[in-house]
Amino acid sequence: MNDWEPAIGLEVHVQLATHSKIFSGTSTAFGAAPNTQANAVDLGLPGVLPVLNEAAVRMAVTFGLAIGAEVNRRSVFDRKNYFYPDLPKGYQISQFEHPIVGPGHLRITMEDGSARDIGITRAHLEEDAGKSVHDAIPGMTGVDLNRTGTPLLEVVSDPDLRTAEEAGAYFRTLHALVKALRICDGDLSQGSMRCDANVSVRKTGDEKLGERTEIKNINSFRFVELAVRHEIGRQIDILEAGGAIERETRQFDADEGVTRPMRTKEYSEDYRYFPDPDLLPVEVTDELIDSIRASMPELPEVRAGRYRDELALSAYDAGRLAADPDVADYFDAVYAVCGEAKLSANWILGELAASLNRDTLSIEDSPVPASQLGLLISRVADDTLSNSAASTVFATLWSAGEGDVDEIIAAQGLRQMNDSSALEQVVAEVLTNHPEQAAQFRDGKEKILGFLVGQVMKATQGKANPRQVNELLREALK
Amino acid sequence: MDKLNITHLAKLSQLALSDSERAHVEQDLAHIIDMVDHMASVDTNSVEPLAHPLDAVQRLRPDEVTEEVNRNRFQRGAPATEAGLYLVPRVIE
């Protein structure tokens, strides 16, 4: 294995979060009935013409600035010609020779904390195709053109990635970036980001890349890793057996965990790109760049760095919070209330995440607002609440979808017993009632302390501070 | 100029040519190509290609949903539809 070096490049199609399509005023909303979001332009009817959506251009420029790329002041839309039922005009409007975003880079951080800059060759605007439906009508293919004309930013990386893990990290980092920039909703299950992976291997030390294969349409972080890992292994096996890699398009079979060749087209691909005469060159002015730069949100990498350096969060927690701008915004709001970074991270990535997940809610729709979670964490930090009582308060807030932390504490009598004289009395009672266990502890059976703590907690209906109970018990048993 | 590959061109254009048609087309295209080959005599060194007669830039449309789609109206003239889908012979992917 050491003899071979993989070179992986990803082409990621990012659906831009515009309201209307890239060349028409039709809605881009997902999930409408077939062909109810395809107007004359989207359907490619005779005589109609494309007009470019400003937001798509802004989003592309935003991305370009975020990856430190040269934004091309003049870019050109071309026609990519081929026939397919989900491509109504018989050509896709794309950018070939003059893309809107030139070379830039994306920094990926691996789990061990090592970081690498991955080159981005280019990013260009294009229109999405429709969908072919194969199972609706027996023996026929149905064509739904709702997705036609949804703006895409195709982000092409250099073949800089060396492992399947790096490929996965790149896709995740790109996902976090486009979400943070608010140019994509990042919903992989709805195809908002789709990835093609170009994979080749070469002898370590060779300058020239080996022949590559392209794995099409991978739509999850995990599948990118699995598909690339399998493809690297497959290519190495062939090469070690003295074979040669055939340039081809493959697809990933998630059930079997393997890549397979796709049905090849009968004729060689000749897309006959040329400038679309229905569209003029796109000009990006200084004013546009300045206005986008001025309203640029904090990038995930910067945000994670801030969480690590200023709030002393672990790299792992910082990365997870910063990966989703909505989560990070929520975290910022919680932290602003309680001032407890670590506790806030634990609650958000733990109990809140689990609850959101269970009820399939996004964080913007959380029944517990950041202000209340912040207050709850304050009450834990100041020993008003035990952890178990805090969980009770959280569950109450969650199911009610409203309410105030302090009112719930008062109404349910959840305030922790911090009065040591009252607690000392309970401890004394517990020891009196359980002389055997007390004796066992004194004989060195440390584990029995847990039982005694439990009895105190029970007697105080969970309001005692377990740490304090622990201390008092040890003192009393000396 | 290489020999015209009419079969390839027809395939790219999704046109089926009968044998007699093919012979005609081949001859016509050969004449047309002879005609356009006169372009080679024009010196175009360091000339910028002109894709568009007016020196203008693309106008941008505000990102607003302006279209209400009435599917029935668009599908009235469609050769084959069912359940709102345009139907074609089964495509194997």
Next chain:
Amino acid sequence: MIFPGIRDIAAALDRGDYSVRELTEQCLSDARTANERLNCLITIADERALAQADAIDRARARGDTGTLAGVPLVHKDIYCTEGLPTTCASRMLANFTAPYSATVVERLDAAGMVTFAKANLDEFAMGSSNENSHFGAVANPWDTDRVPGGSSGGSAASVAAGLTPVATGTDTGGSIRQPASFCGISGIKPTYGRVSRYGMIAFASSLDQGGVLARDVEDLALVLGAMAGYDERDSTSSSHDDAWLEGVSHTGVGMPDRSLTIGLPLEYFEHHTGSVALVDAAKATLEAAGARFVDVSLPNTAAAIPAYYIIAGAEASTNLSRYDGVRFGYRCENTDSIEELYERSRSEAFGAEVKRRILTGTYALSVGYYDAYYLKAQKIRRLIQNDFLRAFESVDLLLTPTTPGVAFRRGELTGDPVAMYQQDVYTTPASLAGLPAMSLPCGMHERLPVGMQLIGPHFAERALLQAGALYQRETDWHSLTPDIGEHPSADSPVQKEES
């Protein structure tokens, strides 16, 4: 002259000589009769026309109308008309009705013009003789054995035969000017971008431009003024304002406000045909009216035809990919595979010339040929535009023949596409450069009309039209009409219905 000018029609309507409905009924009935001989119309739109006519009569009664209200109109059947078939003279669209109207159609509707028919054309506007129509060839009213020119042949024949005072056309490489010349009428192709292409079925997007055919320059201007102007639905539509053109219905075209300098490009006068002699005569007329003439050179003219056929073919080859039998239009029967559906639908529904252009264009764009053909043609396009820009540094307009010869016989050039393409030798350069150009009748040669072409700088429609008005003040060629037998006399365009 069967129809008086638009202003005369408006005056007659104002006087109550006849109603818009009566005028429209007359047009419909004349059209039906004449179409049997000329085949210049694909659709005669009784219902739409009469509904429009009645609406205009009511609006006229309220005094709520402009000059064009009630004036009959024929649209080239390449403009989408909601509620009426739009065929592009192709089997592909023989049963197509667009669920929208072209901007040009909307604007002329709004001006109150009454569309009573849609004119025949070469299939998808590809042709110079109107012989390439799924609905059959169009006859030239001056000699029905001859072609009317193309691709706006049906529009030109309709105007020449007196069926309508005005018709819309489109011009990609001469498709308004050449048929205007062959039919002895006036026709203008405006500056590229002046008229919206929205809803005008595309042939070659960077060249296509909508325009007008009519008897004289005044009528061209009136209709152009109503249909031109920026359209946000067409990215290539120009926002260049032209207050003069917008106001021309009030001011009239008028005469040039100064003495014109007109260039004669040497390259357009190299072949001494009968037509050239008549253009020389026109030069003398304009000189006598105060214009000054100078010789200029447009050295890349000879390369225009090849460059034009590459660029137009390339754009057409992909513009026509949407005709695939899936969402609208013709679909072949009994197909098992998508490839077969595409190939057979397209092959059965496209005519020979359309297929030739698609294949030529595909060739010019395909791997290995792009640089030698498509890119080379674009560079030549730049050189041709530069030739014109240089010439317009010293002249206001250019005067040339419109075509190398007069209308040819039907079938005369069939089977020789290259010879047919040479018809466009004088018209394609202005198309490539995006310049406004106009053909005006300037005489008769062997009993057939001859046209001359005036070409202006970008957006110089005013200078172009005023020069044309000057010429037509001095001459009568635009008033000559073919003898088409049993038509109503010139004096009474409409016979009042007796009731």
